[in-house]
Amino acid sequence: GDSVTQMEGPVTLSEEAFLTINCTYTATGYPSLFWYVQYPGEGLQLLLKATKADDKGSNKGFEATYRKETTSFHLEKGSVQVSDSAVYFCALSHLYDKIIFGKGTRLHILP
């Protein structure tokens, strides 16, 4: 079945560092890909998405590109802030189907 694998955390970076969180997937067909973010004590929020190959999703300085050839959707940000500290989930879904999440990566940003 479909699955999502993302890098284990926690990831600890200094403020203004470059961030990459790796995500790869296994799926039939052409799923949509997502990054969700969970800030401390809160539910999940959609951070960005891409619905077809080579699409780039972006939001709040974060970017991820749908790479069909490598089945990847890595999350990047050029300069992280303390407020980016959260848990990040990579996910995929097919139309009208449930979402399949990765296990999440906890990110700590040090001032």
Add this chain to the structure above:
Amino acid sequence: SQTIHQWPATLVQPVGSPLSLECTVEGTSNPNLYWYRQAAGRGLQLLFYSVGIGQISSEVPQNLSASRPQDRQFILSSKKLLLSDSGFYLCACPSEGLAHEQFFGPGTRLTVL
């Protein structure tokens, strides 16, 4: 716009006690509804989903059950809680007009002692 309410926000229960968590949705009709659990070190696990009143699909065998008595109400229950039921429970529905995406409620943190 959509709103998901979850009640209660936090709960501490002894082992063996019953459980009832409620999720209600506003701003959409006849939505698919989902219950997820987030346990420490285990990511986000889909527990149940429902495509309509009285229709429940279970994703994993467990100590929990779900019911959908009304179109916009989804309830997660247990007759006897286990320690392993501790976690953060999230209710979700498809984002309005966007069949691929899901919109999440604020969650209920359950601690079983």
